[in-house]
Amino acid sequence: MELETAVWIGVSLGVLYLTWQTVSPVLSPLIVAVTLAYILYPLHERLSAKIGNRWSALLLTGLLTVFSFLFILGFALWMNDIKYSLTDYVDTFFKWLLGLNLPQGMYDLLHRLSGAISERFNAYVLGYTYSLPKLSLQVIVAVFAFYGVLVNAKAIRDEIYALLPPSREELARKLINSATETLHYLLRGWLLVSVGKGAVLAFFFYLIGISDAGGSIAAGILTVVLELLPVVGGWVVWGAGAVYLFKSGLYGKAFTIGVLGFTLISPLPDIVLSKRLGRRQWGVNALVSLVGIFGGYIAFGFVGIIIGPVSLSLLITLLEEWKRAKNSKVKAAR
Template sequence: MNLPLDVEQSAAILVERVSEKVSEYLLNYTLSIPKLILQAIVFITVFYGMLVHSETLSKELYALLPEERRDLGMELVEKAKETLNAILRTWLMLSIFKGFLLTLGFYFLGVANLSGAIAAGILCVVLELLPVIGGWIVWIAGAIYLFTQGDIFAAVMLSVYGVALISPGPDITIRPKLVAKGAKINPALALVGIFGGIMGFGIKGLIIGPVALGLLSTLLEEWKEQKGRAKS
């Protein structure tokens, strides 16, 4: 492109710095993959153990509630249960929906035939059920394949489609709203809980964040009621 000298130099510097940042990010992420895999294995193992022994854990939890404020303890336990149910239902529903959308994208954009697109959709569902690791891996692989085949337009279209409808678009827009609706908390609070939990606690923060903020909102409501009764 015949650009003015100053513009061309600025563009070259910008491209160089962006390339460095992208390379640094990819390198850091690649080096952290073993850690993420280990966290995912531990998370799934512990979560499975909690589900298997849920009845025993539930009895132990209720037995630990203090008698003097047992009503508040019961309310907090029910709030945590409500939030967990909302997270798991949303997680499963979105994973299946993303897999279906990825199958359509792969088939109509020519990444694979129908059977291959269905296989990619199933892989997307499996990856979406794992924390942090998600369907973005599949659509990025498809976009790279189209790019190497010389179909740049289809690669760009798949990238836009993947970001908006598979990952991370729905995780930022749809997931917090569904969790908030199921857990009966503010959508902004659910969004902060999901991403703040991941940033603060890693993979386990996906569960800890929304539950902690849900419990906090319950405690704040109780505190407001106590203050109102004290004033009256």
């Protein structure tokens, strides 16, 4: 019996190893596909009621395919410009941040963080710059996975709940609810709004003539990232653009980007939408949000912006459950 158990453990470990080796190269596009499916699932449900589940999934997948093709085209045309502009923006932002009167410990942390982010970004972009076939393959995987998740969403959900261990079902449900709550605020809330703000800012930066196409897109990407962080926001980017125009003597354009930025990017939209979108901390405090986003990005790349906050929210749920169980044991002992 022990030999049979050992054999099955060995076979299981072998299967898990082979599965991981197979999935790990396409893990990022799979996470992107699941993320997009989660964001668009409410729309999919509405469309499914009118045209059917598969036709709705096909329609949304077709739109995703078109946008993916445009993304690859833009990547090939503007990637170098975006890379240099974004690196310059990030370096300028951290120089401004480090120039503030910060405690020594906070200063050292931000200094190391700025170097790690720049290094990770350059390595991430360089890995794709000379490998468009690799990027195209990952986009294809993401598109097919997106369709599969949408079509089988209910079956996937039922299968996940069916796999929950009966002895720890309550804890497992709490973990699922914690991840769902974080994803709801992060993806369907602030991320969706932040992407819209980034697109608006990139359009106005290009229209007003603050930067070229690559630099405007880079400013939009930086706006998305800053909008996800507590305290700071997109006002940093449009404010820098307004200051640049003002110093250049373009007072009318500086006033225009200031008014548009205030009303369409930050902080007015945050004040109007905050009650509908929920807390920007997604159930955790501001410091944990900051660590989750930056730490997740450094560890996993852009998909880490999603993985980081979710993993920390799960950790907090586990700690709270552990404290609850400990307090229950203490009360029972009394």
